[in-house]
Amino acid sequence: METPMSTLTKSVPPAAPSPVHGAPVQPGWLRVTHWLNVLAVVAMIMSGWRIYNASPIFAFRFPNEITLGGWLGGALQWHFAAMWLLAANGLIYLAMNLASGRFSRRFFPLTPIGVVRELVAALRGRLAHDDPGHYNQVQRAAYLFAVLDLVLLVASGLAIWKPVQLGWLVAVFGGFQGARLVHFIAMAGLVAFIAVHVAMVALVPRTLRTMITGR
Structure with missing residues (x-):
C-alpha cells in the first residue's frame, strides 16, 4: 500500500536541469579573424591611397591626412605587410567558415527576389x-x-x-x-x-x- 508521501513523490516531476549558456552567436575564431581583417583592410586602404597619389589613374588625389605611410616607400611597406596579414587571415576565415558549415548556414539560401524584397x-x-x-x-x-x-x-x-x-x-x-x-x-x-x-x-x-x- 502506498503512503500519501510516496504518491506525492511520484506525482512531482523531476527538477529541470539548471540552464546552461548556449553557444555564442559569433564564435571566438570568427571574432578574431574579423577584427584582424578590419585592421588589415584599413591599413591597406589608407596606404593604397598614398600609393595611388604617387601615380594617380584619375584627375584627383586623396588628402595626405587620410593616407598611411608618409611617402611612397613607407606606404608600400605598410601595404605589403597588411597584404600578407589579409591573405593569411582571410584564408583561415574562409577555411573555418567552410569546415564548420557556417558559410552555407549563414549566407544561403540567397535569391534576387529575396534580396529586393528585403531591401525594400x-x-x-x-x-x-x-x-x-x-x-x-x-x-x-x-x-x-x-x-x-x-x-x-x-x-x-x-x-x-x-x-x-x-x-x-x-x-x-x-x-x-x-x-x-x-x-x-x-x-x-x-x-x-x-x-x-x-x-x-x-x-x-x-x-x-x-x-x-x-x-
Whole structure:
C-alpha cells in the first residue's frame, strides 16, 4: 500500500536541469579573424591611397591626412605587410567558415527576389533584427559581395605587384593598367561596403557587442 508521501513523490516531476549558456552567436575564431581583417583592410586602404597619389589613374588625389605611410616607400611597406596579414587571415576565415558549415548556414539560401524584397523592407524601416544569429538576404548579399570583392582586390594587387612573374594574371585583367583600374574599383567597392556596414552597425548597436563578446 502506498503512503500519501510516496504518491506525492511520484506525482512531482523531476527538477529541470539548471540552464546552461548556449553557444555564442559569433564564435571566438570568427571574432578574431574579423577584427584582424578590419585592421588589415584599413591599413591597406589608407596606404593604397598614398600609393595611388604617387601615380594617380584619375584627375584627383586623396588628402595626405587620410593616407598611411608618409611617402611612397613607407606606404608600400605598410601595404605589403597588411597584404600578407589579409591573405593569411582571410584564408583561415574562409577555411573555418567552410569546415564548420557556417558559410552555407549563414549566407544561403540567397535569391534576387529575396534580396529586393528585403531591401525594400529595409528602406522602409520594416526589416527586423530580432535574431543577431540570422542574416537577412540583404546582409547575405552584402557579405558575399565583400568576400568576392576582396578576392578580386588581392588578385589584381598580385598582378600589379608581380606583372612579369604573373603575366598570365595581368593578361586576365587586360594588361597592367587594366589591373590597376580593377584594383582601384575593387578598393572603392570595399570602401562603399565598409560605409554601409558601419551605418548598419550604428542603427543596430547590438551587432557590435555581439562581434566583441560573441553574445
